Amino acid sequence: MFSSPTVRTSLIFTAIAVVGLLFADIAITSANPWKDLGRFFLGVVTPDFFSTEGLATALLRTVAFAFVGVALGSVCGFLLALVYRAYPVRIFCAFIRAIHELFWALIFLQFFGFHPLTGVLAIAIPYAGIFAKVYAEILEEADPEPGRLLPPGTGVISAFLYARIPDCWVQMRTYTAYRLECGLRSSAILGFVGLPTLGFYLESAFSQGHYSEAGAMLILFYVLIATLPLWVKPRLLPVYIIGAPFFLGEGMPIVWGNVARFFTQDIVPGPLKGDEGWSGMGSWLGDLFVTQALPGIWNTVILTQIALVATGIIALLAFPLISTHFGGPVRRTSGHVFLVILRSTPEYILAYILLQLWGPSMLPAVVALALHNGGIIGHLIGRQSSTIILRPDASTGLNRYTYELVPRVYRSFLAFLFYRWEIIMRETAILGILGIYTLGFYVDNAIQNIQFDKAMILILITASLNIGVDILGRFIRRKLALQTMPTC
């Protein structure tokens, strides 16, 4: 068994995570963690839907930002997908999707302020990069034969509309709908940096200890996501997309002077603005690197590796919950509900809640990342395991789990896990905003101190780290011959 490459890879990654644990700051620092957790759960089971009129507005804004952002992102992504063959386009897309929505929001906040455009672009830009990649892959996989059979002299557009799009349409539509769900989560967490979406109200309810109010918001958010197929119908889509921009709220007007200043002064590295010029750049960059980037990278990598393995463990434990090979319909339905909650809760919100309850350390982040990502992978693997047909006299219970199912799903499990590696790292970096010392912490700090030049460099470093992990993850998946569809 140890000679199998998939097992060896798993063991190596587990060993790295265990070593990482020695260096990680894992602790519960709050005085009364379990009492707070209890009060929070009490809040969830006694939700208060009428405490504030802000609740309806928060949900409306969350939906509106998601629709406008995802729609804009998918249109731009589609156009980019048409020219995705060009190498510079690929690099550009990899780069814009490597920067988290919240980082984009933090950047735009500096010059657009609390204008709706900030939230829309924060979703649309990274999503455009992801859409471009996935659409391009779908278009590339389409059967080229119908295109070859067209009479010569057929226009490019006609050929594309008839021979390319129709067979890709269903897949593109499914993926876009799926992204809308991701967009709702992204939109919700934009509230944590001050945009008028769910996160904003959630944060204020939490900070005041209004757990019933927070519980109501979370429950409504789950309902919103779970009922997505019911209220998002193809025929209604144009109505939503045309209507959504009118529900983004007023925000603050854009001060164009700020925009100009941001690009001509704020993000110009310090030494270049002063008398030192290029000669001062070396020590400025060196200092930034040693005091902020390196510790940020170190913590981000450690946390990512621990969270990755924890995600894997949760996923393997969770998939039997919805697998048809275990338990009856009641157990499976509750398993479904549980996993929907796990994957619908953005890791940022989970981490925020746990951080409030347990105090600052890496623990809330690891648990949040593992629960959310483990929920997603567990759901996918569980669904896949249900398609496996076992022989009638197959073993039951734990033996069925270990001998029949896990070996059969392990490869796709690893494929999903390595696919999500880059996503986990992107999230790990962003969780720094909550006060864990990953790269996001240093970015947020630099922004608080109005050092946008440093913030931009740190964001660029974060993006490169993500691109690096993405390449490594793809290399490992290719090496182990693992294939998977994109998830978010």
Place this chain on the structure above:
Amino acid sequence: MSGFDLKGLTASFGGERVIGPLSLNVHEGERVALVGRSGAGKSTLISLIHQQVEGIASLVPQNLGLVNALPVFHNVYMGRLDTNATWYNTLTLIRPFAKDTREVKALLTELAMPEKVWIPAASLSGGQRQRVAIARALYRRSGLLLADEPVSALDGPSAHLVMKLLKDRFATSVIALHDVELALAYCTRIVGIQDGHIALDEPSEKLTPADITPLY
């Protein structure tokens, strides 16, 4: 202008020569049947000819090349995408014009499947799919037909119906057929392919099924 004269045709797969070098001269009005064992190179020869004649031919490839998500109508209509403007084609995608619908329906009636005009190609049976690809080739109205086993999924009567239609509508044709009877009945010239070379080339009236059997 639907005949062709091709010389020195060759094709290789993975460094191994599968066709030729061979020459094939087909005059306008000739109906050529390519016969031979499977793997002899008939399909490769058909696609080689298709490349060489630069798109003047209507092609029915073995895998048909249908767009599965589109209804039968649009799959047939694609045969003439070049004759209409882009805006016209785009509108047709959303809502076809009556005169095109009439024409396509008439064609499908001849192929005994008029009721399928709005059914997506994906939900058709193998024989129906084959007839849609044939309808597309007919709709294109070019003089030369290149077809690779166009009736392999059709039952006896339908196969005869289709072969007769192809005979009437195309001035010139090159059809790969494994059915020797059909080849002799509907084609004027039999070309036997063996190991990528022409092993037999005779007018059909001079041949009997027994003359062709050695090729298999």
